[in-house]
Amino acid sequence: MxxxxxxALRETWASFKRNVTLSAASxxxxxxxxxLAGSTLLIQKAFSNLLIQWQGGVEMIVFMKAxxxxxxxxxxxxxxxxxxxxxxxxxxxxxxxxxxxxxKVVLAGQTTLLNALTPTSMYSEIRVTPAKGQQDRLPDLKTxxxxxxNVSKVGLATDAILVYRRLSSxxxxxxxxxxxxxxxxAVLLIWNTIRTAMFARRxxxxxxxxxxxxxxxxxxxxxxxxxxxxxxxxxxxxIGLVAANSLWTNNLNGIAHDTKSSETISLLALRVDSGYLxxxxxIVVIIGMAAGAIGAGVAASRFLDV
Amino acid sequence: xxxLDNVTKQYTTEVxxxxxxxxDIPKGEFVFLVGASGSGKSTLLRLLNRQERPERGSVFVAxxxxxxxxxxxxxxxxxxxxxxxxxxKLLLNKTVFENVAFTLEVIGRxxxxxxxxxxxxxxxxxxxxxxxxFPHQLSGGEQQRVSIARAFVNRPLIMLADEPTGNLDPSTGxxxxxxxxRINKTGTTVVMATHDQRIVNMMRRRVIQLDRGVIIxxxxxxxxx
Numbered sequence: 001m002x003x004x005x006x007x008a009l010r011e012t013w014a015s016f017k018r019n020v021t022l023s024a025a026s027x028x029x030x031x032x033x034x035x036l037a038g039s040t041l042l043i044q045k046a047f048s049n050l051l052i053q054w055q056g057g058v059e060m061i062v063f064m065k066a067x068x069x070x071x072x073x074x075x076x077x078x079x080x081x082x083x084x085x086x087x088x089x090x091x092x093x094x095x096x097x098x099x100x101x102x103x104k105v106v107l108a109g110q111t112t113l114l115n116a117l118t119p120t121s122m123y124s125e126i127r128v129t130p131a132k133g134q135q136d137r138l139p140d141l142k143t144x145x146x147x148x149x150n151v152s153k154v155g156l157a158t159d160a161i162l163v164y165r166r167l168s169s170x171x172x173x174x175x176x177x178x179x180x181x182x183x184x185x186a187v188l189l190i191w192n193t194i195r196t197a198m199f200a201r202r203x204x205x206x207x208x209x210x211x212x213x214x215x216x217x218x219x220x221x222x223x224x225x226x227x228x229x230x231x232x233x234x235x236x237x238x239i240g241l242v243a244a245n246s247l248w249t250n251n252l253n254g255i256a257h258d259t260k261s262s263e264t265i266s267l268l269a270l271r272v273d274s275g276y277l278x279x280x281x282x283i284v285v286i287i288g289m290a291a292g293a294i295g296a297g298v299a300a301s302r303f304l305d306v
Numbered sequence: 307x308x309x310l311d312n313v314t315k316q317y318t319t320e321v322x323x324x325x326x327x328x329x330d331i332p333k334g335e336f337v338f339l340v341g342a343s344g345s346g347k348s349t350l351l352r353l354l355n356r357q358e359r360p361e362r363g364s365v366f367v368a369x370x371x372x373x374x375x376x377x378x379x380x381x382x383x384x385x386x387x388x389x390x391x392x393x394x395k396l397l398l399n400k401t402v403f404e405n406v407a408f409t410l411e412v413i414g415r416x417x418x419x420x421x422x423x424x425x426x427x428x429x430x431x432x433x434x435x436x437x438x439x440f441p442h443q444l445s446g447g448e449q450q451r452v453s454i455a456r457a458f459v460n461r462p463l464i465m466l467a468d469e470p471t472g473n474l475d476p477s478t479g480x481x482x483x484x485x486x487x488r489i490n491k492t493g494t495t496v497v498m499a500t501h502d503q504r505i506v507n508m509m510r511r512r513v514i515q516l517d518r519g520v521i522i523x524x525x526x527x528x529x530x531x
Contacts (some may be wrong), residue, residue: 002417208408211460213412214381
């Protein structure tokens with residue numbers, strides 16, 4: 001068993017070095033494809049963070065200025081109730097502490113930024129879920145409410161959600177198509193690299209078959225070579241993902257730092273925390289290794305009769 | 307050890323390499339397959355190690371019906387068959403030792419067995435002291451000896467030799483034949499395809515003659531006609 005393992009590892013490394021140019025091409029393509037695939041997942045997470053406050057059928061949010069008294073908030077809430085647009089139990093209120101707590105979830109890990117925010121600098125929110133068939137009346141209610149003195153602004157889900165969702169769906173569509181095509185190209189390149197490696201070693205393979213090597217014994221070093229290419233490509237893409245996410249986060253933090261406004265909360269939601277990023281990296285490495293091994297395995301099986 | 311029953315091998319509808327061939331080779335026999343180029347000698351050898359499958363008839367090797375044998379079992383059959391070729395088929399990037407060890411390595415023999423068996427077989431083929439040389443540093447005869455060592459290191463039941471003296475001068479060829487004779491005397495069945503008249507006449511072993519795929523003569527202690 002030890003002889004076979006040693007043999008497989010030695011042959012894998014020798015073949016990898018022998019085809020260094022083709023191997024490099026496969027690795028770079030795999031890295032770009034996986035970087036795009038990983039970015040797609042990060043973008044999805046960012047949009048999901050951004051849309052978090054619109055969950056549960058909420059279609060209108062009234063942002064009350066920081067420091068608004070509870071009775072003034074209650075007054076606006078009563079005005080909404082009187083309009084008859086909201087569903088039963090369709091109005092909820094988040095005080096400054098609660099919006100601060102939400103910000104802590106969205107900004108998890110951003111201690112510098114969180115330190116810049118305080119519960120007293122946050123707005124309070126009135127969230128409205130409309131009754132069935134009342135959605136069309138929300139724009140009129142918005143016009144009515146936003147002139148109230150303590151209202152900072154009124155957001156309608158139809159504005160925000162549609163824009164974000166369309167943007168999210170467009171970006172997701174484009175990146176999924178691009179990363180799929182590139183991943184396929186990477187698999188084909190790995191396939192071609194293995195095919196070339198097998199052709200270069202056809203005499204050796206012929207001798208191996210004649211002296212009684214099993215097909216798996218012949219195939220495994222080639223599959224390991226493909227797996228190695230996929231692994232290196234995915235590690236390169238992970239470095240790229242960490243760099244891109246760090247750049248993105250730093251930019252968002254910079255904006256937040258410059259403005260120090262509670263309104264930047266919605267923008268900061270586009271950040272992706274490092275825990276999620278690590279999960280994405282694990283997925284990317286698994287996809288890279290599997291694509292490399294499968295591409296090489298198919299090529300090795302196909303050209304075993306060289 | 308080897309039995310063919312009415313075997314026919316066709317490559318295309320126009321090309322029939324072997325036609326209705328039948329013979330029986332007992333364990334330990336030395337058999338020459340003779341005939342002109344294209345008479346079907348090499349195809350017969352390829353049928354014996356399951357590189358080819360017949361269209362009709364049955365091939366039995368070491369008691370196993372090769373037609374009924376699953377593909378996954380073929381490597382295990384081949385571990386009992388040594389192959390020697392006219393062009394040696396040595397791996398040029400490996401030394402003499404590594405070429406011979408390769409056979410044991412690919413079938414998973416442990417290192418201590420490899421270190422014990424390879425020098426012994428190199429001694430047998432009189433290549434002791436040349437373990438670290440590469441094939442291009444050897445003469446044709448020496449390369450063929452490496453090829454024989456590689457085929458025999460696993461002590462196979464059968465040796466198939468396809469024109470092993472075809473690229474060698476007469477005296478080197480005789481040396482190779484003496485070696486194959488020694489191997490045969492250890493109980494290994496040897497089947498050798500050749501059109502080297504001198505060697506066949508010198509050895510006086512069983513001769514199976516083919517002509518355009520048909521066996522036209524099967525003679526004990528035969529000569530090349």
